[in-house]
Amino acid sequence: MPKHFRTSLLNAIVAAVSLAAIPLCAQNQPYKGPRTADGKPNLNGIWQAMNTANWDLEGHSAQAGQVVALGATGAEPPGIGVVEGGEIPYLPAAAQKKKENYANRLKLDPEVKCYLPGVPRATYMPYPFQIVQTSKVILISYEYDSAVRTIYMDNPGPAPVDSWMGWSAGHWEGDTLVVDVTGLNDQTWFDRAGDFHSDMLHVVERYTPGAGNVLNYEATIEDPQVFSKPWKIAMPLYKHVEKNAQLLEFKCVEFVEELLYGHLRKQPTK
């Protein structure tokens, strides 16, 4: 390869890398993308995270999976991590529990049992979700387990009862949709690595449209029973641009019946 060509290739790579970095850096630029009829940023669309946060929010290497028969298809992919500062600030007792969760993750992860994923986990599961936006409510329909939540933009008051997907109150701060999520039960996890919370969990999500087909997602997580201080995750979400993109059914209940009830089946009589 001629030297000058190598140089220009290098320049091209540098340029490409800088360009790629723009969407993330552009968060503070004024938003120029499409708006809804009421003048808000248009978040309508089918979105999906493109990372391995659902395996482990913290940075992690690849490793063998939990089910030998699955071989490479069940192995855990690596990930650079989405936690600001790198580490989740567990209180000492909670750190111990997280370790136990991790050791027993195949048995304890609620995702294995097809339970509703909670917030923020629903956002970065390896399934698309669709935002349907109006001025009064913003509905998010998730493909995984047909989970769904309504974000009330009209101040719905305090959560009436704890639930799996919580109680979401939204408002706009400039071009950012801020969602205050309370009323979450203590049954969900943050990822497959056993990261957990109590029913004191309080999540504040921030959805900020970036350039192109990117929606920047941030969630601040607060739970005084489990964490020593609030902590934050951040990641871009990407829009599905296929013309025929649509959510399909992933009702996994049927797929876990054998796992949950198989031991209670009638045994054939000899």
Next chain:
Amino acid sequence: MLHFSTRLWCTASCAALLALAGGVRVLGQGLPVAAKADKAAAPGWSPARTADGQPDIEGVWTNSTLTPLERPAELAGKEYLSQQEAADYVKRLLQQVNSDRRDGGTQTDVNRSYNEFWRDRGNNLVADRRTSLIVDPPDGRIPALTPAAQKRVDDARAWMQEHATDGPEGRSLGERCLSWTTAGPPMLPGPYNNDTQIVQGPGYVVILSEMIHDARVIPLDRRPHVDQNIRGWSGDSRGHWEGNTLVVDTTNFIGEYSFRGSDANMHLTERFTRVSPEVLQYEFTVDDPTAFTKPWTARIPFNKTSERVYEYACHEGNYAMTDILAGARAAEKKR
């Protein structure tokens, strides 16, 4: 706030338990016939438009009613009730399903463990006092199944009876938290969780049924259905507007899902028309020539409610499945 807390409690915790209470029916406090119009549009009234120009059908709606889907045998030939007949009918029905009665012996009493506190079926008939929700055929009954479909239904029923407690497959789809006969599509009134939330975003209508948190996100851009190989419990829905009526076509149903005898060939057409600020008229037509000898249509008024739709975590709270199977295994050991 009694009503509020009842609904909420029920939504959060009694999912699978109520499924078991199939023998115990409905209820209400004893008020007669609904006052709301559910038939013709109010003269001169037309729905407002959403930001993207759709007729506005947003909000939370309830399809609670005591009117049965099919005309009861004792009302054969009688399409409508008079006001007096309707009042008597409601009174009789409410007495019949009154779970606070103590007559009939221990087993009957146990079967009545859920009373009206747990239910939101309401205490009204549809406003025009029609004796069935089915409007076509005119006898108000589901048309006969084809011989092949009848055999399929009979075989399935016999299998279920024989294997009722052998494993999860012997239980109904509702008890398995896979789908619910009232959640739809098509949507029918049931004993509880009768609320439906509609959200209209640009190019889409979302129909969220509180029963097992099913949200159908329906595109309005006239795109074709997904490939025939892609099947779902809720099928594949496509919508378009005909004047003020939202028409939703649904195909690609899963074979195991059977609505009153339907099979995977069911083509369902639903029509939503807001006829007044308070009433959304819902009509559905089942067309499935391999299952039914002719198409049939039902009409159900959806009334506006100020309620919100709450989470119905059916599977997550399904202790009943474990208990049914574990109970059967324990009973076998005793024999």
